[in-house]
Amino acid sequence: MSKRYPNGVQALDKVTLTIPQGMYGLLGPNGAGKSTLMRTLATLQDPDEGTVRLGDIDVLREKDHIRETLGYLPQEFGVYPKVSAERLLEHFAVLKGVADRKSRREVVEALLRQTNLWDVRKEKLGGYSGGMRQRFGVAVALLGDPRLIIVDEPTAGLDPAERVRFLNLLSELGERAVVILSTHIVEDVSELCSRMAIINRGKILLEDEPLRAVEEMRGRIWRRIIPRAQLEEVEREHAVISTKLLAGRTVVHVYGQTPPGAGFEPVEPDLEDVYFTVMGGHGGLGGRGAAPAEVGR
Numbered sequence: 053m054s055k056r057y058p059n060g061v062q063a064l065d066k067v068t069l070t071i072p073q074g075m076y077g078l079l080g081p082n083g084a085g086k087s088t089l090m091r092t093l094a095t096l097q098d099p100d101e102g103t104v105r106l107g108d109i110d111v112l113r114e115k116d117h118i119r120e121t122l123g124y125l126p127q128e129f130g131v132y133p134k135v136s137a138e139r140l141l142e143h144f145a146v147l148k149g150v151a152d153r154k155s156r157r158e159v160v161e162a163l164l165r166q167t168n169l170w171d172v173r174k175e176k177l178g179g180y181s182g183g184m185r186q187r188f189g190v191a192v193a194l195l196g197d198p199r200l201i202i203v204d205e206p207t208a209g210l211d212p213a214e215r216v217r218f219l220n221l222l223s224e225l226g227e228r229a230v231v232i233l234s235t236h237i238v239e240d241v242s243e244l245c246s247r248m249a250i251i252n253r254g255k256i257l258l259e260d261e262p263l264r265a266v267e268e269m270r271g272r273i274w275r276r277i278i279p280r281a282q283l284e285e286v287e288r289e290h291a292v293i294s295t296k297l298l299a300g301r302t303v304v305h306v307y308g309q310t311p312p313g314a315g316f317e318p319v320e321p322d323l324e325d326v327y328f329t330v331m332g333g334h335g336g337l338g339g340r341g342a343a344p345a346e347v348g349r
Contacts, residue, residue, distance in 0.1 A: 206233070
């Protein structure tokens with residue numbers, strides 16, 4: 053699947069993915085093409101070329117059909133601030149086709165309890181915290197018991213406690229549906245997803261299981277603590293993938309299949325090391341991508 057915008061930006065470049073049931077992470081920096089892919093899967097825009105299927109459904113040609121079984125939580129969504137969560141969720145349930153009043157109340161109550169909002173259901177949405185609003189967005193996305201759930205940058209701006217609550221909720225959803233988590237936060241994918249893809253500049257650079265990708269990095273990541281003034285010299289001599297400050301000094305992570313030299317020590321890799329290695333073009337891990345795209349059951 054490919055998409056180029058009128059301003060010349062190639063948002064998607066021959067992207068191919070097969071996404072199984074469960075939590076699937078789409079990891080990449082801002083502007084990588086994640087939101088374009090999510091909006092296409094959510095039937096909000098069309099690609100220039102390619103196909104998308106959810107089981108037997110042609111997503112691009114049967115948009116009304118896919119919308120019946122789709123839950124979508126965009127990066128930013130609006131709510132009526134002076135309306136209660138219960139009332140607005142009932143309104144969305146009507147729009148989703150839940151016409152019977154008794155059934156609608158049962159559905160709304162079940163979703164508010166599932167998202168831990170039942171005790172604040174009468175409160176106006178304008179007074180909700182960021183995490184509470186995100187959980188309300190999930191409740192809306194879950195109307196109709198969707199087979200495909202898309203969440204775009206869901207934990208951005210959440211405090212640590214709200215982030216944990218939200219990730220636990222997403223993990224539960226992945227037990228019975230295809231859940232695509234689009235994010236630039238490596239920890240979200242590491243903690244939740246059984247499979248993932250790394251995307252940048254519209255291309256899929258890596259598609260793998262997070263644990264297997266980390267295992268393949270074992271013995272290839274090296275660390276050294278240096279004064280900040282030495283960073284440029286180290287970057288000239290080694291494949292530096294990331295740097296962090298620690299007590300005023302710089303911790304450098306370097307990719308190398310052999311020890312890079314004196315002062316470096318091997319470290320246990322994590323998904324962040326995989327991400328920066330792939331983004332830096334090291335290790336021969338990148339280079340995937342072809343059409344068409346597919347979302348599998």
